[in-house]
Amino acid sequence: MAVLAVSLLALLPLVSLVQVALFSDGAGVAALGADGLSQVRGTLLLVVGEGLLGAVVGTAIGWLTATCSFTGRRWLRIAQLVPMAFPAYLLAASLIDWGSQRGLQIHGLAWAVGLLSLANYSYVFLLSTESFSVSGRRLLEASRSLGVGPWASFFRIALPIALPSIGAGVALSAMEVVNELGAVRLLGVPSLSAGILDRWQVDGDPQGAALLALVALTIVAVLIVGERLLRRRSRRWNLEGANGVEPLWPLAGWRAALAQLTCALPPLLTVAIPVLWIQQGWQGLQAEPLAELGRLAGRSLALALAATAVTAAGALLLAICRRWLNAPAVRQLSFVAGLGYAIPGSVLALGLLVFGGPLGLSPVLLLLWGYGDRFLAVAKQGLDAALERIPPSIDETASSLGCTWVEVLRRVHLPLLRGPLLVGCLLVFVDVVKELPITLALRPFDFDTLAVRVFQYASDERVGAAMGPALLIMLFGLAASLALIPSLERRG
């Protein structure tokens, strides 16, 4: 029942959207056309490029900080959360602006892949480092005592075990990329998300938009299925707690330096872009009135916290139900409910408007609904992966000892899921603070948030005015990542 309810809530906007696409009097289902094809190609290249680069960077840093010891490791570990705190559209806007002041035209696919990898590799890092530090510790120790070197034990033991988590991270970041709008537009890369919006809003062709949205959905479905297959192939239950002292591979000399450089580079680059901009054009900085800034921040914070609570509860419910009722229908429903992540935020928002407008639902409610729908997958992905590491025998033991399912949840699953749940909450929080299209489309009168203001200024080509609220978004992101330190430190 609960699964049905949550999935239904997640699906309603989509259904109303499909209805519009099918029954409106648009220009008819147009073929993709040359524009459509270049948009599909652009998005595919972005997904593949970002997926590869993000996977390599995220996994490397995840491994280094989880299993090796070198000076500054703890700090560098926490620093990996910095890039997530920066909205990609702001990075793009400030980089383009900085470049153009130096006579450099920053434009095109390569820059887009680099920027998006920078903005999204943290997904891979977070999920893989979690896996590296929890799973297969004993196997690793055993392999080391048998004389297997660090590289071999990485490729032959740790990597296969971590593959589901890495896959989940790559899938999440790739979905961000499919959805990315502001940055790719500024960099002049044709993309599905822009194509969907333009067809819908500019050409007045909802069917054409629905067609493109279908292509985007397909790409994401392929991503998710691929990740599933990976996970199935390497499913291993593993429940070694944080007991005992974990030996870390000590790195020294050039090895330590290389590790430090690898871990420091991405966060440094992210911070460097706005800092370079400010250093070059600080005279152009325009401060928002402080009271206004406070109001913007208050709204962002309240929305993000509320949305995080709603989303985490929904995700937990779905993940747990999926484990308990191992019926294919439940599995499929919970899979489909997560697809909201694949749909461009603005399209999702339109679905909610079409559906919620006539019912007279409060805009704030619609807004929270939209966030929950959009980010359910973010919270769920990590939970699903973590639940799969818990052997079913534990549930069975608990049940046979007379625990009801509520007790099993409270006494067994929740404590074991604490880490991934916290990571999920953090990701949702940061995502909501940065979120743009849904907020832009659904917020009530006089209810701008930080992200909205940043985007409005940036799209007016006033990067100086955008910097103030943008720095606040970054601060929120950093504060949220501080909340994660205990769970990272627990094993460090």
Add this chain to the structure above:
Amino acid sequence: MKSIHTRMAGARLSVATLSLSAISLTAITGILEAAQAQNRPQAVNVYSGRHYNTDKDLYAEFTRRTGIQVNLLEGKDDELIQRLKSEGANGRADLLVLVDAARLYRAQEANLFRPIRSRELNRDVPASLRDPGDRWFALTRRARPVMVNTALVNPNLIRTYADLARPELRGKLCLRNRASVYSQSLVADELVRRGAPATRKWVEGVVANRKGSFYTSDTTMVRAVGQGQCGATIANQYYLARMLRGDNAADRDAAKKVRVVWPNPTHVNVTAGGVTRAARNPEGARRLLEFLASPTSGEGYAGANNEYPLKGWGNNPALSAFGTFKASPVSMELLGRRNREAVQLMTQAGWQ
């Protein structure tokens, strides 16, 4: 271990409390907002595609004079149109303010505006800058001149937009991308004045003359001209004015090297507003529109973004330095009507 556990529990508890209070906070805001809207039948709700803090001063001035509260929702033009469309008869906006003729036409075609009769608006807004059916009225004007680096391009070469296709300019032109509504409306202007065959030839020539990739912002193009990477570009006048009047020294220096060349005639576009069909306070919306279009506040509305008022040239020193121009006679309505055709033509001629 234990201390960590208690800490974690504490953290969880505080997160939960925070979330709960946030939920109640947002719920309360939502309820308050709804209650406020009901208690103030007088208020005018505005959807606006402009984002200038100084606009709010003007709205406050309107409230001071009339007692009518203004509720504001700023967004991207196309998104606001879509929002209003999907809200249908439940639409929350009384006044819709949009930038660019193409968007106004889109909103008009979606039947979002209602015609209004107003002697003041007919007096203050020239006929070519308003809808012939009285559904929307311009509030400010902007122009899209050619900007030249005189060290690289002889400004005397350029007397009309057509001259930008001259072979002498090969590899010297920086162009804004097709996705920009500014480019689209410029080509629509040419289409109306010179017909499809001539415009197609012109677009092909201009595209052949371009240097590098198409740009996604006007500011970067103006900079590129100032720095000498391009000889010429076409950009809205306020971007150059903003750089000249801004606090960034490097930008000011670059902008000083840019010469504005006014093609005869020059393409002009508008910010305009109209009372929505779904308006619950059409009377208040009309009064706000009249207030914004009036010469005194029009100057303020235009000044925020270094734009031109509806009539005359205003008193902005940066704009005065650019000189005056002969505006294209093409009406805003026609620019919107020919937009789709312009985009098709650009696509076929390789304007990306």
